[in-house]
Amino acid sequence: MILTLPDGKELNYEEEVLVKDVVKGISEGLYRDSMGAVLDGEVLGMEDIINKNGNFKVVKFADEEGKEIFWHTSSHILAHAVKNLYPDAKFAIGPAIGDGFYYDIDVEHRFVPEDLEKIEAEALRLAKENLEVKRSVVSKEEALETFKDEPYKIELINELPEGEEISLYKTGDFVDLCRGPHLENTKKIKALKLLSIAGAYWRGDEKNKMLQRIYGISFEKQKDLEEFIQMREEAEKRDHRKLGRELDLFSFHEEGPGFPFFHPKGMVLRNTVMQWWRGVLEENGYGEILTPIILNEALWHQSGHWDHYKENMYFTNIDEGAYAVKPMNCPGSILVYGSKQHSYRDLPIRLSEYGLVHRHELSGALHGLFRVRAFTQDDAHIYCLPSQITDEVFKMIDLADYLYSTFGFKYSIELSTRPEDFMGDIESWNLAEESLEAALIEKGLPYKINAGDGAFYGPKIDFQLEDAIGRTWQCGTIQLDFQLPKNFELSYINEKGEKETPIMLHRALLGSLERFLGILVEHFAGKFPIWLAPVQVKVVPVSEKFGDYAKEVADKFIAEGFRVEVDNRDEKLGKKIRDGQMEKVPYVLVVGEKEMNDKTVSVRVRDGEDQGAKSVEDVIAEFKKEVKEKTIK
Known part of the structure; x- marks a missing residue:
């Protein structure tokens, strides 16, 4: 048996071997620092x-897989602590998530923040006992007997496919139904914090019972926990839902859960991003289209969405015919391409669309602009020759780089490969994956493999953005599709006068526009650069008698295309300046007698800096330069 390490070194074994023995064989120090390993993506x-x-790759806490193991074990420690303190509690699920873990619990007692302190103390006590985590495989009958008093576990067990392995993990005297993997023992969990309590419907379905979800985080070192708490506090200040209300950008209403309402200032932000990006795409050879929101059911059968996406779709009947509200834009673009014949000389054809899509999300999964039921995608579909794939992927990567750098984002790249419910044949999938990977290699870009996370119709390149406080957000995607052009019998006439099937590339770089705007709000903490700010300049007269001059100044800025407000309220100057800063307006221009006589303005920056008096013309020139250069301050 041969295990190949990331550096290419090969380890040979005569018989099966434990992961820990492989890791110890590499280095005892590595074993002490490691959480587990990954073998061919598992x-x-x-x-x-x-x-x-x-x-074979050894994973530490710094690795995503290492965190998953560490936090999964921590969720079991949380459940163990709850069971010790509340013996009547029933347990649902407790996974590791992107930033920690949670456990859903059914208990008559209603948890309050003081309870979290007790549970946290008990969890830390258990972790310090260095409890071994033991895995066992049992029959379905044994599992049902073990969890005879746990209704949620029984439901999960009864839904397992016949013959599927059922594993249990025991930590001390606490046993849980779990696939794993887990830490060997609890001694690595040195710091643990329970963060919050929330309601969560069993399986995210509002028809089911509401459970209590406890969120937590854990680390190997106390200092890492302290840094996390500090970042969390900063993230709470930046929460787009909070800032959206405070800055009057958007709102949510119970009359339409999952459907955001954009206010005038929010529409300024939205339209500014859309219009700028529309211009960039036009310069890069894209033609913009607009396709219907509702299309007949037969189309979704043909595209494959019916088989792979039906549970996320909305349906309606029109004139006794069955229709669906589109969850994706690609079939509409395909119909536009297929509406006339194309020559190989026409390719590539790049069609872009700000397409409004609807996808059903369970109410428990909805989260501000980040998880909604209706959103606009900056979709584009490129129809090209096989020989043009690499060049088109290069162009899209360059576009992504330009987009993200304009907003001050760093990013990393993942290659997402064939999922279990893929459409088409494996040979086409392998070719598509190889084509995308070859483009990344030729471009010299570092990337990681995200196994099994491709779209059902093709593999994809995903862009993970890093925001101002170091959080990552999955955003843009480039997908290669050999399947849909075949399903719709798309064609072009080759140089021999024969019909051939084009290659289709899907591309969304903003991704969901709503989600991207939410990310921008948090990235900038509402302090948008001047080109994005809904109100770019606020003119503040010292008193009422300078109101006419304030309007004169405002009119000059408006004439140059700026978004301006005048604060004529009968309030103290200090309050008006502070209010402008609270509204996160980039610049407040104060005007009084001296400014009126000198035809100047006194410039106050959002962060409180007083730049003193400047001529109106000079300030306009400075601000226009900032807008043109998309300056980030």
């Missing part, structure tokens, strides 16, 4: 057995 715990060849 995450393994230290006690798991390896019995096949593969690519």
